[in-house]
Amino acid sequence: MKKLSVVHNTTISYLGQAYTLLVGILIMPFYLGHLGAEVYGLIGFYAVLQAWLTLLDAGMSPSLVREIAHHQGSARQLRKSGWLLRSFELIFVPLALVCVLGVWLASPWIAGQWLNAQHLAPQTLAHCVALMGVMVALRLYATLYKSGLQGLELHAWLNAANVLIATLRYFGGLALVAWVSQDPIVFFQFQVAVALLETLIFAVKAWRMLPAPHWYSGFNQALIKPVLPFAASLSLSSVLWILLTQLDKVLLSSHLTLKDYGYFSLVALISTGIIMLINPLVQTLLPRMTALMAEGRDADMRRLYLDAHRFIATFIVPLSAVIALHGDALVFAWSGDRAAAHWVGPVLFWYALGSGILSLSGFQFYLQYAYGRVHLHLWYSLASAVVTVPVLVVAVQFHGALGAAIAWFALRLVSFAFWPAFIHRRLAPGLHRQWLHDVLRISLMSALGLAVTQPLVQAMAGDNRLQTFLALALCGLISLLLVAGSHRPSLQRVLLIFNRVSAQR
Incomplete structure (x- = not known):
């Protein structure tokens, strides 16, 4: 597999990331105008919920990046990595179900007791929150497949796919609220559909590039076991990282009115955008740093x-x-x-x-x-x-x-x-x-x-x-x-x- 240099990979990643950020920034005022501050606050709450529920990943996705980056090369190694991916897929099944079911059961309480809405009905809020659980579950799988492709350093393809999904998510969402419906439930239903498409696109590519030895290959404990210590360390680190970076947003989602939380979501969007600017470099830097260490350089x-x-x-x-x-x-x-x-x-x-x-x-x-x-x-x-x-x-x-x-x-x-x-x-x-x-x-x-x-x-x-x-x-x-x-x-x-x-x- 021909690899591009770090400069080329980083440039490609920055172009894709810049497009995604720019589209989100350009669309935000229209969302705020069409949907109102309360619904925009609900979108901000989804971002916080997603951050916390990605802890279900338990460090497996970043561990997959590291393992694949360590063992690139022969077709035999790719199939071994593919079997590792299949094993993670099977582990994710109960995690995704827990995510969907847990959020659905908690949605009435979140709508009635946690979020301080003044205009949106509790039933509408609960329905939207339940849909968020489905979106997060789909994003768990999408992140897993992206991690496999990132380990292979397929940054050009990854960023082209991300641009496509971002275009559909933002411009499609804008067309929906501008010309079809401003109902928040309809908006979140559309976002679920986009999340499903995203997951399928990355899944198909990952299955092609990282095939398991057989279509019926199941869970491989021998491949998973060496990864567990590193994944466990990353998982606990992720818990603490989310606690350090998202606790304020969780506390404020209950302390502020949903309208004010919509304004605070603008702060979160801008400050998170600053942090996300380094992601394209990180996506190319970590596999290359890991590979250099493996070579003793x-x-x-x-x-x-x-x-x-x-x-x-x-x-x-x-x-x-x-x-x-x-x-x-x-x-x-x-x-x-x-x-x-x-x-x-x-x-x-x-x-x-x-x-x-x-x-x-x-x-x-x-x-x-x-x-x-x-x-x-x-x-x-x-x-x-x-x-x-x-x-x-x-x-x-x-x-x-x-x-x-x-x-x-x-x-x-x-x-x-x-x-x-x-x-x-x-x-x-x-x-x-x-x-x-x-x-x-x-x-x-x-x-x-x-x-x-x-x-x-x-x-x-x-x-x-x-x-x-x-x-x-x-x-x-x-x-x-x-x-x-x-x-x-x-x-x-x-x-x-x-x-x-x-x-x-």
Whole structure:
């Protein structure tokens, strides 16, 4: 199987991810206008529910990526990987049933006791929540099949399929609410149909690329057993990760009215979008880092890690800073809703900064993943959860969304101050000094960019949404140029090391 370089794979992944994010961003104001803030809050609640219920995956999907990346090559190895995929499929059957049945049984209570709707009927809410359970179950299988294809580094095909599904999901949903029906039940029924199609597309491709030895091949305990320790570590890490990143959203879904939670969902969408920007790189980086470690090429893996982090930070830090400082102007230019912009601005400030920090913090996990030593991340997450849970509960109870935002940012900042240094010195001595230099340089130049462009934004931003967008775009561009200009060889080194590593393979 011919492999593209990391640069090509990452470029392809970014194009697909950028399209998906852009479509979601463009469609959001229309959803908000056609469906209203309460239904949009219900869509935000689905995102939270999906995040929590994906814990049923129990670390199997990321473990599948790692196993396939380790054992690429012969047809015999592919069939072995295919049998592993078949075994995971069988394990997922009861998990998917538990998901559907559990959400269906809990839907009346969620609708009547948890969600604070003022206009939507409890029966409508319960029906929509029950449909969410079906969607999550389908996404569990879709993620499993995607993981198998990701392990094979079929990023071009994956992103083409993701673009197709995103087009149908967003533009199809917009056509539905604009011209057919604005009933939330009909909207979620349509999303279930799209989720089913998505699962079938990825399943067929995975079965073709990773065939089991026979069509009747069943559960293979011998293949599953060696994977279980790594999967168990990832599973517990996922539980703690979801707790750290989604607890505030769960608490606020009950604390806020569904309308205000719709506004908060805008904050969640933007802050999650910042974090998702690194996903295309991660999808190509993890299999390649794992393969380099399997070949004993530690030095190449470390250079790849450091240059990838520098590359991501060059974009993430200025972007997060611009969104944080000009969040209210951004949301108004985006949605045209002054009430939403006024509500979102102060909360988004802290969440945008925290999301930028969290994006960079993920690299320490990628390093542990490559070394197969995720137990360090497990202990870190466990200690963080012990602190995070009571802090967020108190913050939401007494200060609502703004309190949650400040607390979430503070927790991310404190952990970022010490954890990367510990991991680098433990796994890759000598790496931290250059890493820290990059972080400080990029942060300072981003702050300088914001200071230089502040008068420009104040002069241009106003009631004209297009002009406001232009002002924010210029602010981001100038900040980015200052960061890139402070270390001109940065991008060239990224391209050089990626291509050199790929050529050596």
